[in-house]
Amino acid sequence: MFAAPGSADASKGAGCMVISSHFYCATCGTDNPPQAAFCFACGKPLQASTVKANPNSYTGLLVANSLLHGRYCIFSQVGKGGFGAVYKAEDSLLGNRLVAIKEMSQSGLSPHEVATATDAFKREALLLASLSHPGLPHIYDQFFEDGHWYLVMDFIEGETFDEYLHKAAARRLLVEEVLDIGIRLCTVIDYLHTRQPPIIFRDLKPANIMLTPDGQIYLIDFGIARHFKPGQTRDTMAFGSPGYAPPEQYGKAQTTPRADIYSLGATLHQMLTNSDPSDMPFRFAPIHLSPQLAPTGLDRFIMQMLDLDESRRPASMSVVRQELQRFAGDWAARRAHSLQPRVLYARQSRRLPSTNIQTKQLTSFSPPVVGATQLGGTIYTYHGHSDRVRAVAWSPDGSRIASAGADQTVQIWDIITGNHICTCLGHADAVSALAWSPDGRRIASASNDKTVQVWDADNGKKIFAYSSHSDWVNAVAWSPDGKRIASAGIDKTVRIWDATSARHIYTYRGHSDWVRGIAWSSDGSHIASASDDQAVHVWDAERPPGMLQLRNPLAVNAYRGHSDRVNAVAWSPDGKRIASASHDQTVQLWDASRNLIYTYRGHLSAVFALAWSPDGKRIASGSGDGNTDGVDNCVRVWDTTTGDTIYIYHGDREAVHTVAWSPDGTRLVSASRGSTVQVWQAI
Structure with a gap:
């Protein structure tokens, strides 16, 4: 199913995520966890200056079999939270195609939050409409109806990577799996970075990565993605997910493609260590990988991706992909050399039968x-x-x-x-x-x-x-x-x-x-x-x-x-x-x-x-x-x-x-x- 953006808590249905409540700092605009007392980016107190999103806002009221915008037949609600809901629906005008419909409600939001949420919603629609990649959902429609903004896109069956990591918490992911997922994420993000102008995703984290049952990976939630603007010294709005966003994403400089490299590094660090980056933003414990369990140098490379000084991170997502591919190739070669021949049969010495044997006279070789x-x-x-x-x-x-x-x-x-x-x-x-x-x-x-x-x-x-x-x-x-x-x-x-x-x-x-x-x-x-x-x-x-x-x-x-x-x-x-x-x-x-x-x-x-x-x-x-x-x-x-x-x-x-x-x-x-x-x- 399509996962709702900004997710934090899993609903009962497989693959469904609710949209969590958050504190947005009135000073810098940073998205903070609901339990936060101070903004982790600027340190200002949140209670005195922040309006909390109302978790009971008037959204998610569409019922099964209702018709939206004269064409979308609602099947069910697959996610709901403070700022909206996500529905599974069918497009009756285009071959009964399954779609996901994201709904944003303005009820219960402060004027600042209304402006911010509306801008993010429209930005997501415009960005996705200009993109075409197997790792990105397609957008089909955007409209405003009865006090709600709606965005219609691919319905993606599966679960978020956040859910996947929770299920895998009892075991450490194999390094082959980590490298494979990392390389595939590099491919999608490099596609964004090589658009003109480049698109910076700015919110790469497990909750915004979808895994389908057949192993496909999708990036979702483009609400805070933005185009890179040459000559601009800093972003107009500071947003990011604690633990995954680099320092420059909070108003200290303009976000560049290297911000996404930091976020990918945080995600890879979490995959290898089972440590949640949001517990201690900007502080990552060294990764200690045994040479028997991982290629030499992978731990140092991931820590380089997490350098607080963006100039010391890898130069581009293409460089990151090439390095991860090199690690994967070296590791596969080591595994292949370490494998012993599998003895499945006793040796038999048999000559070929005559080539004029007819079809029914089957001769076999073990x-x-x-x-x-x-x-x-x-x-x-x-x-x-x-x-x-x-x-x-x-x-x-x-x-x-x-x-x-x-x-x-x-x-x-x-x-x-x-x-x-x-x-x-x-x-x-x-x-x-x-x-x-x-x-x-x-x-x-x-x-x-x-x-x-x-x-x-x-x-x-x-x-x-x-x-x-x-x-x-x-x-x-x-x-x-x-x-x-x-x-x-x-x-x-x-x-x-x-x-x-x-x-x-x-x-x-x-x-x-x-x-x-x-x-x-x-x-x-x-x-x-x-x-x-x-x-x-x-x-x-x-x-x-x-x-x-x-x-x-x-x-x-x-x-x-x-x-x-x-x-x-x-x-x-x-x-x-x-x-x-x-x-x-x-x-x-x-x-x-x-x-x-x-x-x-x-x-x-x-x-x-x-x-x-x-x-x-x-x-x-x-x-x-x-x-x-x-x-x-x-x-x-x-x-x-x-x-x-x-x-x-x-x-x-x-x-x-x-x-x-x-x-x-x-x-x-x-x-x-x-x-x-x-x-x-x-x-």
Whole structure:
């Protein structure tokens, strides 16, 4: 649910927060806790000069099924407090979209508080209306009705990070979790800081961070955010949350982006120590982190973020993000090197069966992993995404990686430096698949918004969108000659279209259920498609189905060796073999005439991802059991001639849904249900 701003106490409903009463100092305007006797910023007494917000102000009177502003049907109230209420509602004029409606009442406020609250309310509306980022709520409407201001925005299901920390109070958060959340917050705030003029959030704290059930992070409550004004020496109004706001936010200087760096530092300090910064504002105990539990230097860096002299803090939020990414990468590498190979099976020495064995004569390999090594550890961890990563793809020249996922973005980054190159923005839902053009100049992305979009890989600009699918698009693949693109989805079709004009060529409708994976043969003559109907179809890509000649041995061959849905399919570089990965926990290797070569049974849970090495000698397959740190959340690399497991990579903490080889076959990139991308050494 959308959390009401300024929250301090949790209501009974999950994810709902009330709007707490506060003392606003009449001298400097600082927001103080309700029990405060003196302003913590200027030291002036509060009782003699401050009007306390009336907790019984006339707000929250909208009842279920009432209609507001002629269009918003109220479902329920999800938060209420001294200055307003928050409702869950439905917009009857725009497809019955769920929205959150913030209500501000002027009843019971002093003239100073009315002016301040109204200004903050309008400022929040104007700021949010100008922004577009996956980590920020969208605003749809603002209006005044019956003595109340209303703001209509996204309804966000979840809980505030403040609630999350209270639930986790009995345990200390893992440093990986702290770094991941910190990096994602950096990404959102850096977006604000790089607007023109820059936007300073000024109220970063756990109560203003929302976590959704699928792990997405949102910043909420822009009531005291402001634009940076060059040449101005101090802010016109002093506001901030005790413990999280730096000294300059209380009228001593103009707030700069480094104020948000201080607030992020306070939040990270709280995450690592379980100490509430509001207990002793401006005083942070040194963080003592054991080298066995955290990367060296992280504690000193966070204390640098909290320096009372802003000139000694890191120069920008981008610098903070880069440092946190470096700490995360170093820590992941240390963890990978410290892991021991997991012995899951006794070693078996078995030769491959004859390649002319028919489909029903299944031969299997149990993976011989004794002696298999945990090679190479993590080289680099990319933290640019704010939600789950669902697809990765290596550029043909090996210099760049593209990644995409539930944050609706495609991000392209330099594999040598780790620097972000560009972000492709334009999808309206999660991105599920990626494919580079053979020349590396363009990239195609398939999305749950029913489109495939083609982008310029140098600047992230959209070239065109293909929108012939009637439902989610799960897979996309570029033909080897770069002239055609194939896409497939839950509409049970595979569609072939022109890669330059997006002109539809033809549709293959042979599957009876969702299509999850597609792959072109190396010569571009055939396509293999994998489906929830437990089959892999191989069909002629040169002529539309129905025009195929029976003398062609590859004309719509259907391979049905799996016992559950088929998640991925990949063609060997020489075009002679096909590998398919399934929910039945196997990878099956077979020739293009449907003769099973063997079944790899190394995984203990569903296999989601699959990739042949460029030389055709190895396959990397990714799996997971849906549980964090599950035993089979890993990538297994195995020999395609002997079936031996070469090594197992456990760098991903959750189920691995995508994997890709570097063009030279020396590295792999993978991503799980988390928001990071792992690059690691393959040999």
